[in-house]
Amino acid sequence: xxxxxxxxxxxxxxxxxxxxxxxxxxxxxxxxxxxxxxxxxxxxxxxxxxxxxxxxxxxxxxxxxxxxxxxxxxxxxxxxxxxxxxxxxxxxxxxxxxxxxxxxxxxxxxxxxxxxxxxxxxxxxxxxxxxxxxxxxxxxxxxxxxxxxxxxxxxxxxxxxxxxxxxxxxxxxxxxxxxxxxxxxxxx
Numbered sequence: 451x452x453x454x455x456x457x458x459x460x461x462x463x464x465x466x467x468x469x470x471x472x473x474x475x476x477x478x479x480x481x482x483x484x485x486x487x488x489x490x491x492x493x494x495x496x497x498x499x500x501x502x503x504x505x506x507x508x509x510x511x512x513x514x515x516x517x518x519x520x521x522x523x524x525x526x527x528x529x530x531x532x533x534x535x536x537x538x539x540x541x542x543x544x545x546x547x548x549x550x551x552x553x554x555x556x557x558x559x560x561x562x563x564x565x566x567x568x569x570x571x572x573x574x575x576x577x578x579x580x581x582x583x584x585x586x587x588x589x590x591x592x593x594x595x596x597x598x599x600x601x602x603x604x605x606x607x608x609x610x611x612x613x614x615x616x617x618x619x620x621x622x623x624x625x626x627x628x629x630x631x632x633x634x635x636x637x638x
Contacts, residue, residue: 537624565618566632568585568587571592582596595609613634618630
């Protein structure tokens, strides 16, 4: 058995050496069965099983490919990273994100408003609480929204004297929370 105490690259190399040794054992078992000597086949397998499991050179070529990839990583010409549930640290955070295309037209009225595309134009105090007036992105229509109203990509959380707080739904797998808080302030 090989004792490995260094980095994971050495552990990976030790696994490959073990795989190569096993492939060599299977190849010798196959040559023994093809020569008509089934007693020298791999223990625990019949002569037919040993020949069926190692037909062709596919395992040897895949191991060679793995070794070539490992050499590129160790030489510094390539990298290998398994992010799991984390983001890839090698991808730029400053790179522009592509906007997702919407399927079909937005609904009419308040349910069709996007949080990023509305402008806050006024806040009114009524007997039932605050009401905010927002201007749609096409600058043709103005809407009155209240706390709890649903927009296309989120909802209105709260309205105070000078700001409106939205909870916007985010479809980004790299963030922990599936929403973000957007605050639009009333300009004096």
